[in-house]
Amino acid sequence: MDKSTDEQIIEGLLSADVREVDKAFTALYQQHYSLIESFISRNSGTADDAADLFQDALIVFYNRIREGRLVLNCTTRTYLYSVCKNLWLKKLRSRKKQIIFSEDISEIQLAAEETDILADTDEDRKIGKLFSQLGADCQRILTFFYFDRLRMKEIAAKMGFANEQVAKNKKSICLSRLRKMVKDQQIDKDRS
């Protein structure tokens, strides 16, 4: 069992080094996955449901930490459990199943916006598809900036650019390419 503290895990998730981030995710798996797995299995879910849900909760946790908008006034265990319970409740309702939660685990109330990162629209998926057609470097730069929230200095170091300004210029070029692809697609759609 991994003995990392919550502080060490959060520090890992905030790292610009993907290996440190993955170590933190592994620690979260080792410390908390069994709790979520048993919770889901006692509430009409399968092992696949538990895996899917826990991964979504980790994405929410990562996103909120990287945004700098998570005020964690509980343990990571309580937070992850609360997110999983909240998501599972939604899923069960959509499956019209009866919900019988009889857990004795502390939890917190989550704001509605907490899990926004998991919500997407058809338009988001269409733009995401265009984004995946950009070159690998452009995808990395834009992901580092808009998803991982890395600073330009960190992006320049990761990409091997000479300095921060080169990274800024590249990001701007990549964004322009994506913008053009979106506009071109819109024009094609209007024509057809």
Next chain:
Amino acid sequence: MEDPKDNIIDQYLMHQLDDESRHKFEQQLAADSDLAEAVELRRILVRGIRTQSRDQLKQRLQRIHQTHQSSSKPKSRGFLYILIAVGLIAAILLALFLLRPAPPEPAKLYATYYQPYQVTLGSRDLNSDSPQIAQVESLYQSGQYQAAKSLFESLLAADPSNGMLQLGLGICQLEEGQLEPATTTFQAIIDQNNPQFKDQGRWYLALTLIRSNQAEQAKSLLEQLAQDPDADHHRDAQTLLQELR
């Protein structure tokens, strides 16, 4: 070149403005329809980027999940009895096991299996008459990886999704000991899903992970190659997996 408005739009959308700056910017938005349109388009682009990036993170988490599942201990009491039985057998086999040679260290495995990829840049995707192409090929083949790396980066700026160039860059990074950039480069090759280079990306990423003492994560990539008889490095992956076990 960076648009001067880029920064403030990003800060606004990423909730990085303080209350006063945000209020001021919203007033500008209300008065300037071009700016409002630019912000709305940026919002849409960022949502698309985040959706795709989120899905890529989920794939990464799935790999971590598989590693966790394969290494986690069984928990039921029934398994305990099985474990006891296995323990007894293990005790009998212990002496034999101790007489066997120790498993190879990651550095040795890496050195045994690693060969730089034979980069050939005269493909139809590239202008093979370009002096830069000839130069980078010559530098790479003569083992001048640091100089070749800079040229690969420069060529990739013009042709960012070229798998051969990405592979060349990744090998140069690996040769220079830049394991994290190499990891990112090989992962990008895999994510591009180009059938010509995907297997090479998996193979070299697995070797990079082994060199970084992350053999557990390398295994899932090697298993993918080992399970596909048509994959490049299929046999290498099978034998390397056996050695890792």
